[in-house]
Amino acid sequence: MIDRKLKDNINYHTAKSVKECGNTKKVAMLLFLFTSPCLLKYTVTGKLKGERTLKTVVELQNIGMKYQSLNGEIPAVENINLKIYEGEFVSIVGPSGCGKTTILSLISGLLAPTTGKVLIDGEEVTGPSKKVGYMLQKDHLFDWRTIRQNVLLGLEIQKAVTSSAKAYADHLLKTYGLIDFANKYPNQLSGGMRQRAALIRTLVTNPQILLLDEAFSALDYQTRLAVNDDIYSIIKKEHKTAIMVTHDIAESISMSDRVIVLTSRPGTIKSVHEINFELEDRTPLKTRKVPKFQQIFECIWKELDVHV
Amino acid sequence: MFKFRGSFKDELSLQTVSKEHQEFLRNVQRQKFLVRFTQILILVLALGLWELFATLKIVDPFITSSPSRVLKTISNLYLEGVLLRHIYVTCLETIIGFMLGTVLGTLIAIILWWSEFISKVAEPYLVILNSLPKIALGPIFIVWIGAGSVAIIVMTLAVSLIVTILEVLNGFLAIDKDKIKLVQTFGGTKFQVMSKVILPASLPTIISALKINVGMSWVGVIVGEFLVSKAGLGYLIVYGGQVFKLDLVMSSVLILSIAAALMYKGVVFLEKRLITTYRD
Numbered sequence: 001m002i003d004r005k006l007k008d009n010i011n012y013h014t015a016k017s018v019k020e021c022g023n024t025k026k027v028a029m030l031l032f033l034f035t036s037p038c039l040l041k042y043t044v045t046g047k048l049k050g051e052r053t054l055k056t057v058v059e060l061q062n063i064g065m066k067y068q069s070l071n072g073e074i075p076a077v078e079n080i081n082l083k084i085y086e087g088e089f090v091s092i093v094g095p096s097g098c099g100k101t102t103i104l105s106l107i108s109g110l111l112a113p114t115t116g117k118v119l120i121d122g123e124e125v126t127g128p129s130k131k132v133g134y135m136l137q138k139d140h141l142f143d144w145r146t147i148r149q150n151v152l153l154g155l156e157i158q159k160a161v162t163s164s165a166k167a168y169a170d171h172l173l174k175t176y177g178l179i180d181f182a183n184k185y186p187n188q189l190s191g192g193m194r195q196r197a198a199l200i201r202t203l204v205t206n207p208q209i210l211l212l213d214e215a216f217s218a219l220d221y222q223t224r225l226a227v228n229d230d231i232y233s234i235i236k237k238e239h240k241t242a243i244m245v246t247h248d249i250a251e252s253i254s255m256s257d258r259v260i261v262l263t264s265r266p267g268t269i270k271s272v273h274e275i276n277f278e279l280e281d282r283t284p285l286k287t288r289k290v291p292k293f294q295q296i297f298e299c300i301w302k303e304l305d306v307h308v
Numbered sequence: 309m310f311k312f313r314g315s316f317k318d319e320l321s322l323q324t325v326s327k328e329h330q331e332f333l334r335n336v337q338r339q340k341f342l343v344r345f346t347q348i349l350i351l352v353l354a355l356g357l358w359e360l361f362a363t364l365k366i367v368d369p370f371i372t373s374s375p376s377r378v379l380k381t382i383s384n385l386y387l388e389g390v391l392l393r394h395i396y397v398t399c400l401e402t403i404i405g406f407m408l409g410t411v412l413g414t415l416i417a418i419i420l421w422w423s424e425f426i427s428k429v430a431e432p433y434l435v436i437l438n439s440l441p442k443i444a445l446g447p448i449f450i451v452w453i454g455a456g457s458v459a460i461i462v463m464t465l466a467v468s469l470i471v472t473i474l475e476v477l478n479g480f481l482a483i484d485k486d487k488i489k490l491v492q493t494f495g496g497t498k499f500q501v502m503s504k505v506i507l508p509a510s511l512p513t514i515i516s517a518l519k520i521n522v523g524m525s526w527v528g529v530i531v532g533e534f535l536v537s538k539a540g541l542g543y544l545i546v547y548g549g550q551v552f553k554l555d556l557v558m559s560s561v562l563i564l565s566i567a568a569a570l571m572y573k574g575v576v577f578l579e580k581r582l583i584t585t586y587r588d
Contacts, residue, residue, distance in 0.1 A: 108493055127495070134493035136486050144508050154494040157504065205494065 054085035057121060057209060057241045058107055064115035064266075065102050075266035076102040080116070082260065082269065084209075089235065089242045091252035094262030094270075095304060100245040103267075104211045107243065108132050120209070130158065133207030133240075137214040139198035141186035147197050148173070148182040154205040165204065172200045176234060191219050192227045199231055203238060210235060212244040216251065228255060228284040249300050253293060254284035261303050271303055373558040381559040394560075398529060398540040399567055401457055405464025406525040406571075410518055412465070413472025418502065420473070421480045438474060442466040442528075446535045455536035463535070464528030468521045475520065479513025480506050515579045522572050526564070541567075 063080040066073045077099035084090050092100050105111040106118050109127045118125040120132065133154075141150045151169050155161045173179045176196055181189055189197065195216070202210060215231070216224045232255050235242050246252050252259045259273040277290045287293060325333075355375045361367045362374030369377060385391035420427040445466050453459040483506060491501050533542025541560045548556030 110489065110492055128493055130495065132493075134490070136490060138484075138486065140484070140487050140490050142487075142505070142508065144511070153491075153504065157491060157494040157496040157500050 054087070056083045057086050057088075058082075058084040058243070059119040059122075060103070060106070060116065061119065062116035063103070063106060063113045063118065065099065065106060065111065066114045077262075077268070078266040079268050084241060084243060086241055087239060088258065089232075089244070089256045091244045091246060091256040091259045092262060093246060093249055093252050093259060093300065093304065094267055095264045096247070098262045098264050099267035100262065101213055104134070104213050104243065104245055107209070108134050108211055130205060131208045133202035133205060133210050135198060135202055135210065135212045135215040138218045139186075139194040141194055141197055141201075143186060146183050146185055147178060147189070150186065150197060151201045151204055153201055158205060160205070168206075169200070169204045172203055176200060190223075192223050192230065195219065195227050196230060196234075199234060203234070203240075208241060210240045210242045212242060212246075214246055215244070217247065224251075225285060232284050249297055249304070250288065250293075251284070253296050253300070254287040259296075259300060261300055273300060370552075371554055373554045377555045378559045378562060381555040382563070385559070394540055394544055395563060395567065397457070397537075398533065398542060398564075399571075401460050401464065401532070401540065402525045402529045402567075402571070405461045405468065405528055406518075406521055408461065409465050409468035409472055409521050409525060410514070413469050413517070413521075414476050414514060416469075416473045417476035417480060420477050421506065422498070422502070427477075434470060434474065438470045442470075443531050446531060450536050455538075457537075459536055460529055460532030460540075463532035464525050467528035467531070468524035471524060472517050472521060475517040476510065476514055479510045479517075482513075483509050512583055515575070515583065518575045518578070519572065522568065522575055526568050526571075530564070 060080050060082040064078045065076045067076055068074075080103065092103060094100050102111065106113050107120070107125070109118075109125045109129055109132070112126075120129060141147070142153070145153070148169065151173065152161060152166070155165050155169075170179065170182070173182050176199075178193060178197055178200065181193065181197075186194055186197070198215075212231075216227055219227055228251060244252065244255065253273075253275055256275055259275060261270045261273070262268065263270045273296060275287070275296065277287060277292060279286055279290065358372070359375045362369040362372060362377075382391065385394070420430060442463070446463055449459045449462050449466070453462060487505050487509065488501050491505055496504065529540070530542040530545070533540045534546050537543040541564050544560040545557050545564075548554065548560065
């Protein structure tokens with residue numbers, strides 16, 4: 001279903017850009033290139049809006065990852081150098097199989113890189129860390145646990161179920177409207193509520209960094225837009241640094257401060273887009289309505305260079 | 309199937325009842341009644357015809373027995389004070405074999421899940437043991453262990469263990485890898501993956517293995533009793549067959565089927581208690 005939406009998008013956008021740049025005429029093409037937002041190369045510095053110097057939370061140093069199989073080696077990512085700053089929301093987009101999920105697995109410590117280093121707060125990652133919370137594509141709430149028990153899963157695993165931790169879990173459930181469902185089982189909740197419960201499960205262990213791996217792709221489109229807003233506001237409110245992997249260009253622009261575009265396999269960083277629309281009380285939905293949104297969309301779209 | 313009907317009705321009762329809906333409910337009720345009625349009718353007819361044919365000597369009651377002779381045999385056995393003992397021996401052997409089969413099978417499945425190496429090494433052996441007719445091992449058990457309940461229980465284990473291992477292991481391997489990844493992202497150990505995800509998520513698989521095991525265990529016990537025993541329903545059947553007392557054979561088969569049905573119901577009850585809390 002998502003694929004179809006993507007295709008609709010493709011048709012719409014290619015039609016539009018062909019009309020704009022007059023595909024056949026070289027002059028017009030050049031003109032288009034000069035006006036294209038792609039040419040406004042974004043420089044990446046340690047400074048974001050407001051010129052504050054920000055603390056680097058995650059640093060990827062010359063990361064390379066190869067998977068071994070009987071048929072040979074599969075290089076997933078290569079030469080990735082990236083700094084992510086405190087409180088930032090960064091998205092990674094790229095063609096299928098370009099190693100997006102690999103990057104998250106490397107940051108979370110589930111995988112060790114073949115070359116290079118992953119640093120969190122300046123320390124090298126050697127395994128799963130309490131500083132990092134991971135949200136997967138599906139909510140994976142356990143059927144056999146109530147919502148409260150599900151939310152406490154991470155604490156149980158980390159052997160950190162204290163009365164204050166439980167109180168914090170209840171506080172989060174209350175703040176995000178799930179306290180009435182605390183004793184219900186997951187199948188009694190809607191898709192959006194389940195996703196929120198999954199986020200709370202991650203937040204309860206109080207990670208500094210959230211990794212979102214296609215965290216919304218299992219939801220239908222309407223719910224997805226609503227949940228984007230929902231999760232975005234929760235992440236901002238809890239002052240977390242977030243790194244999101246997605247197929248959805250619009251989703252990445254609407255939620256992020258920076259969008260990182262990867263090349264196809266082996267994935268390397270192709271470009272970095274800083275998204276700064278200077279919106280009051282930014283939400284993903286509001287961001288989608290800014291005119292510049294389309295420009296950036298088309299630009300990233302072209303960079304991804306998808307052939308169907 | 310019955311579970312579905314139950315929950316379906318519960319949902320309906322919450323809605324406002326329109327005329328069409330009443331009609332629908334009546335139809336459902338009627339259907340249910342018809343099924344039950346036909347089931348009982350078949351039983352009554354079968355028993356009735358059996359009795360009739362035997363009384364009229366259309367069939368030889370010496371060979372076919374008859375319901376009244378079966379009842380008389382059962383009451384005689386009871387009066388002699390041996391009926392309950394035979395039932396007790398067989399049921400005990402079955403329950404022990406059944407429990408052991410399930411527990412050991414699950415434990416071995418856990419070990420095979422834990423170590424890919426052991427699992428790979430064990431694979432051909434499991435395949436051969438699975439396809440081998442376990443009954444062929446009976447004489448070996450008797451010689452090694454001696455005639456008695458222990459040999460019968462081992463026979464039961466032989467019949468049910470391999471199936472349990474394969475069933476439960478497949479259940480373990482079918483669990484969504486991302487559920488395991490979730491536990492790992494929280495820093496979970498392999499033991500925690502087992503205790504927090506694999507085992508609870510496999511509960512339905514384990515229960516369905518239990519259901520298969522009920523049948524398997526009865527097979528194991530009866531075969532075991534055929535081979536060695538001095539007591540039990542299997543013993544009565546073999547003894548009855550040897551001395552041509554078909555009344556005794558039929559009575560034992562009847563008791564056996566009731567006992568097996570009850571045990572199956574017990575597992576279904578357990579399943580309801582353990583699983584339906586979050587399924588419905």
